Amino acid sequence: MDYDLDIGTGLFGRKDQLLLACSGGPDSVCLFHLLLNSGYSFAVAHVNYQLRAEESDADEQFVLKLCQENGIHCHTHKANLSSSNQRSIQAEARKIRYDFFESLMNERALDFLLTAHHAGDLTENALFRFIRGTGLRGLQSFSQVKGNIIRPLLGWSKAQILEYLERHKYRYRTDESNQGLKYSRNKIRNLILPAMEEDLPNIQKRIGRSTELLQADYDLIQTFMQIYIKQLQSGQFSHDCDQVILSKAAFWFHLFENISAEECRQIATACSETKNGFGVLIDGYAISIIQNKISIIRQNAPIIEEIYLEQPVNSQIVLGPNCVLNVQCKTVDEGSMKNNFQHISADGLSFPLKLRHPIQGDRFQPLGMSGNKLLSDFYNDIGISSIEKEKEWVLTDYHGVILAVLPHRISEQFKITKSSNNMLSFELCKTHL
16 A cells, blocks of 8 residues: 555545544544645544543653644543443443544534544454344445545555554554453454354455445435425425336335434335325424325424414414414305305304314314214315425314314304304415525
């Protein structure tokens, strides 16, 4: 390997402001000197987890001295870990360091975070995730470039890193805990991979090649999914359920960032069986199947739960950021009824009236029907999903009897008749931002 190469070629430029995560170990020290020798502008970030007492403090002092000797600005952070078990400690430590790195990136307007993961780390990570159970998305998450995080040494082996340090006589710190079997990743590194290497030489290159192929497959799928992802983000996702791809659980896994395998299967099954009335909330989106079509919209919970109308007066009621109810009180003979309003007889109404959202078991007698109907069935009939039902409005009298389902239908009991003298008219206006 050419150890005098420009480590940033094709990854970042000389005008970019870089932050190097440096533990003081051989990998990050190697990257430190590669950046320094290539003339890049960078700062260093070091986290002291205080897990190895004096050794942890010695690591911090080593990194501080390394930076001071080479004129590099160093940011340090002492962490206080609260977790009790080893797996939780690792997860908490990772969150602490990346929160620290992110805060530095934002405060100082830095362009990229550099970490010193190498080919061996890639192999361990891929094997660890595969054993634990993951798909293409999980395996590709350890790529050389991910957002503003870059791993320049991903093509280097551990042996090459150590050879570079030895050739230039660069000093570094050694964490003895990496040689133990305390953590699952250590067992993979120190037991499983050496055993596999005996029967499968160059195991790191083999696994590395496999991850490259899987990455290519994932990229292809993501390219294909972009049209659907854009529809999701723009609120225009609506498709006939008979499209074969919608009945595949993998489609839903790649459409949403936060979705479980069971939720993927649930939606796929609903599409394949065309379950009209199906509704579910996933990752902040409402998914519903109505009239053989599946639609997805971003979910916003109702801000107002209920409102009372104390008297029959003209008014305008704000029901939410995009919803207004206009109320008019008139005598029946005051001109024609407007088509965009719903009209009920106001004679004998028991006030106060109440505006609320539907609740389970609601029944009313739709205009033109002889008997009562479940409100949930009525919504299904007019194409409103179980998710959207929760945001609808009903108008009841003082006794809780439904007068109107706004803005769809009034109750047969409260229609305007020849004997009606007074009426209440309602116009529900929904705007879109």
